[in-house]
Amino acid sequence: MIRRDYDVVVVGSGAGGGTVAQELAPLVKDGVRVLVLEQGPRLADAEFTGRELEMADALYEDGGAFLTSDGAMTLAFGRALGGSTVVYTGTSLVAPERVIRGWAVPGLEHADVARRSAKFAAQNDVHLLEPDLINDNNRLFVEGCRAAGLAAEQFPLNVKGCKGSSLCNLGCPNAAKMGTARVQLPAAQSAGVQIVTRAEVLSIRDHALSVVVRAGREGEKGAPSEWEPGQYEVRARVVVVAGGAVGSPALLLRSGFGSRLPALGAGFTCHPAHILVAEHERPITNDVGHPKSYYLDRAAAEGYVLETCMYFPFTTAKNLTGFGPAHGALMRAFPRLQMILVLACDKAVPGNRVGVDRAGKPVVHYRFTPQTVEALVRATRTSAKIFFAAGALRVHAPSADPPLIERRDAGRVDALVAARHFRTGKVSVSAAHLMGGCAMGSVGEVARSVTDAWGRVHGVPWLRVADASLFPDSLEINPYLTIMALADRVAEGIRSEARDLLGAGDVRS
């Protein structure tokens, strides 16, 4: 066992961890030693090939095949330097005022979240894609919405020099996406923050982290770890847990914090999503151009959001319902396919939670509530209408039986798409916006929350949480900017308490 000493250790390097690393970096010049431990690898630019399985295997937890405990939903989340921001699509939205108000976390104001989100939007080069870079898949969504009497909105995106590879979810092959591995982590590193990859934190006990550093498998992508493979004990005065909505609660549960924090792991939510596909008569540009430039926000009114999207052959095949000749015919229509991702705004409910198995591995227990299923069904009906209004010949809707709806039946969409056809285990549902598990709440209120509004774990002053697990309920929009805003608060809290926590000066830059 090799021992290392630091002042602050950040676990995880995604939207939360990468932000904390950057925002704590000013402390380094005062002699504070800051370390980021990331279990995933650091990939070189040339290793982003855009090849589907190869990149999924390199960048996602479980190669992208992580399932909820009953096997009914796939959860997609990153495992690499930069976390899920390596594979996210870069849509950059500020949390809705009504959602932050609804969370009712004492000390958390929407204006503060919005101000900090704007700071990171500017840092990440967030802008609207110019009209001549919008492909047909996105254009048809806007036109379909307009024809159906709905107002699509354009997504602000955090890309710089986007070439339109459409491969965002396999990691940008052109280094154009401004995730934490491109922006915040390099800034932190050049200010003296140390980053160690392939370093998994197994448990945390009383200022000590048990860490295993692994060598890569033969032929695996990514640089070797910055540390020699082996077992480490890393001691820290402050530990910031930012392993994501699955990783953070799982780490704290296997570290034994569950007994003093009964809310740990509870309140998991995730925007369950279907990929819907429609076939047009003629080829459209779909697998070139940024895949996600527009959305339709029906969260407040109807509990769902529609987003443009475009996926890869295997992902598309897997997400269509059914099999056989009809499935194959749709796959062969690939150059003519338009796609919409429908996301339901599920609520945190008892029973949906993160736990750990006997080996300490995360297990996510999740059941679809009738409200979530209804939201998916309403979203599917609206999408089908948008597809047909955009001129589609047929629409593939998972909660219709049979799933293919022909144009002659466009007027019967409301009857054909129904909750009774949503059969768990048969329809493909996936989620990439994972939230909750270490909910923020009132100071010391252990029955219902894990931290206060600054990510301070109740009763454990040296332990902080700074990622999507802080969300006390669904955000109802794409979450990364809000995660960065919350992580920024956590870092500010540590800086302002630096004298007590670290014996360093009060640094509020």
Place this chain on the structure above:
Amino acid sequence: MHDSVIPTVRPLFRALATTFVPEAASLDERGWAEAEQIVAEFLAGRPAGVRRQLTLLLRLLDFLPLLRWGRRFRSLDAAHREQFLAAMQDAPLLLLRRGVWGVRTLAFMAYYARPAAAAAIGYRADPRGWEAPGRAAPGPATPRRVAGS
């Protein structure tokens, strides 16, 4: 790559895969080898328990048709295979539905993750994006800035 699943159930796996993806019937031995290698690599990264469960599930799917048609899955004709798997994906037991979903996913992975299949369906995504040959070049870039709204 060591694979403890496919070699033990190869004919059955191929019978299932061609039912899920009829196009797979036209694969030659090299095509099958490539498809099975993809699955083998994926399974090699999964825990041993998952591989054991999968082998059991595949055998179950082979034997279940005996109850209805007196024949194993492998011995059914194409129409009955399709009918059986369609019934299984609607089975009252979630365990069976998700089991079929899982095998279906492996079949799609085997077939569609091959570059030849991607090309055959007309998938053309290229890291060079708009700059790839045959893609319309976009106009000059003048990004509009917004403050994270």
